[in-house]
Amino acid sequence: MLSTSVTPSEKRKAMRAGLASGTLQRYPGAFTPLTGPLIQQLGFEGVYISGAVMAAELGLPDIGMTTLTEVAQRGREISRMTDLPTLIDADTGFGEAMNVARAVHELEDAGVSGLHLEDQVNPKRCGHLDGKEVVSLDLAVQRIAAAVSARRDSDLVIMARTDIRGVSGLEAAKDRAKALEAAGADAIFPEAMASLEEFAAIREAVDVPILANMTEFGKSALFTHQQLQDVGVNIAIHPVSLLRIAMGAIERELGLLQQTGTLDGAVERMQTRSRLYELNDYAAYNAFDEGVFNFEVPVGHRGDGDA
Template sequence: MTTAASKRQRLATRLTQPGIITAPGIFDLISARLADRMGFDVLYMTGYGTVASYLGLPDAGLATFTDMLNRASAFAQATETPIIADGDTGYGGLLNVAHTVRHYEAAGVAGIQLEDQEFPKKCGHTPGRRVVPLEDMVRKVKVACEARANDDFLIVARTDARTTLGLDEALRRAEAYSKAGADILFVESPESEEEMQRIASAFEKPVLINNVEGGRTPVLSKSRLEEMGFKLAIYPATGFLAMGKALEEVYQGLQKDDVAAGTQGRLYEFDAFSRLMGFEAVWEFEKAHAE
């Protein structure tokens, strides 16, 4: 199993190399295992998807630090690929932020995303989000950087100011978070290609773009995003939206008289899925210890 330190170092090195980095959203251990075997440079633990799959609740500040740490740890242990994990607002004040960063790092993920929303936070592509004063988030970023044990553990600083305070304020905040020590900058929910271009070209540090199908931001090709200057493109919703659609269709098929016709061509092959989940190791163990 690859160590957490080597995963972090691998991602930190990749960020210095040319080319945009694609990060699919993982939200449960099936999605994590599937994505892990596909050769991505990094995976993104989506807060929306993780809260939905783990608790069956909306991403509205209802998941606790313990809930999210549990999932981050499980994902990190089950995968060889570096993971950036959603850490919401840090789950409280400055002491909580330090506590969160230390435990996420100890859990084995390669980085944490922290945002400047007021608590309780909301999904970044939903209305009604409010942000804390800039100075408060600057202090959170500084504390997060101080709390990590190794500089390869990445701090992703996100601002949700665009929707309520405008793009200029969002850019001002991202610049302040950069000066506070953030490794990756994340301006949430730009609403046009022109805004995306301004964001991508505004900073020296790597800039992340959030691609949410049906969200507030245009979803562009990876080549266009790279041309703009984005370094990291996350796709947090793609997996669970695809899963939801697929499950709905096959469950509808189960309601029909001809079940096989309703599931034909829509199912992962059972033996392959068993191997994906690690049954080969179980079979080998049983052979080695057969009486």
């Protein structure tokens, strides 16, 4: 009720244990706080909080226009709703070294378990678009070193994302990954790898865990979890998938409403009220204070009401 009973410290330890377990950690992207408990109930190991999704929810492109305040707030809202570790996209750190340090503090306070910082030039762009630019090696290293130095909880995972593969090729990505590891990164996020062999090459280049971004319509094929584990990937994110699924359904059903004047034909495809109440934990609120919530949670069926 209200929020998870698992502390941020415990979740950070769990994230580190998962990354060290030898089993691929699966982190679907939560596009609303309500999807956090759903991801947990379905048995995934963690929850990802995507910068692209946060921007899209605000009607903005993924070019670094969201603010630290907006990102920290979303991180807090989603992290409080799940017992699972959360990994959040911190873009380029909202500036350089001092901005990065402040971002780490704000995101720590929001309760996330880990964050990743990238080496793009501001303003950034989606990692699977052409025309990206990356900062110098010195500046990329400085961002990670600042983040590592700023964290107060040593279990907070500082992950370094590099976009250099799409700019200068795989060998440059290997070299940069090594340098970011040496700067203190706990894990490496090599963006837009072209093949399983490229993931394997990054795996060989560094000793820390590596991440695979399984975003649809991107530069990387949608490899299975088993394929990724077989080449040594430690964590897979599906950052925008739930948003795309939801928005696709919304657009289809709105079209039906516009054409027919009713959504009666879509009811069977909707989440029931009882299922929504399960995710919102209405029963716990009812048990806590019957003077506030004094009703019976309905059993799910087609006619369970429209609330």
